[in-house]
Amino acid sequence: MGNRTAAEATESKSEHLPLDVPTMRETAARLLAEDAELPTLEELETATLLLRGMIMVAIPEVETAAGKLPKDDVPRACALACVGEAHMRLRLEPSNGTLPAAVAHAQRLARSVRALTDHYVNLGCES
Incomplete structure (x- = not known):
């Protein structure tokens, strides 16, 4: 009888x-x-990193849930549009090195987090 490694068990x-x-x-x-x-x-730096991580985790979840719906479904289209916008916001950086620009950037990320969670719930992913 062979032994299983921790990596094999996890996989x-x-x-x-x-x-x-x-x-x-x-x-x-x-x-x-x-x-x-x-x-x-x-x-602000901590919040921005946290929000970016949340977006990165939420995007595939929302994409998977939306992908289960018919292609002409309106909630699917809305969720996928939100995913596209979240991807775009992940690629952006604050417009300049000022604190107000960094706050505005973090707020945009926060709006994406809020929108992704709304779609996640609306698509029936949360019990």
Whole structure:
């Protein structure tokens, strides 16, 4: 009887974990709230990295869910448009090195996170 390595065990049993929608929405809301305080540069860098990671994780989930719908389905088209916009926002950087530009960039990422979670829920992925 052969021994299985940890890598083999992991590959054969890939667990799928759903997105943590409440945490993603809460993270986005911190930057999008009307009464949000201006973050420090360090807080902003952390938030931007976190939002980018959330987008990278959410995109394939939304794409997969949308792909299960008929090609002429309106929710599918809307979800895939959102995915396209999220991809575009991942490629962009703040327009200049100022704090206001960095905040605006992070807010755009936060709007993408919020939109992706909305599509994720609307496509029936969250139980």
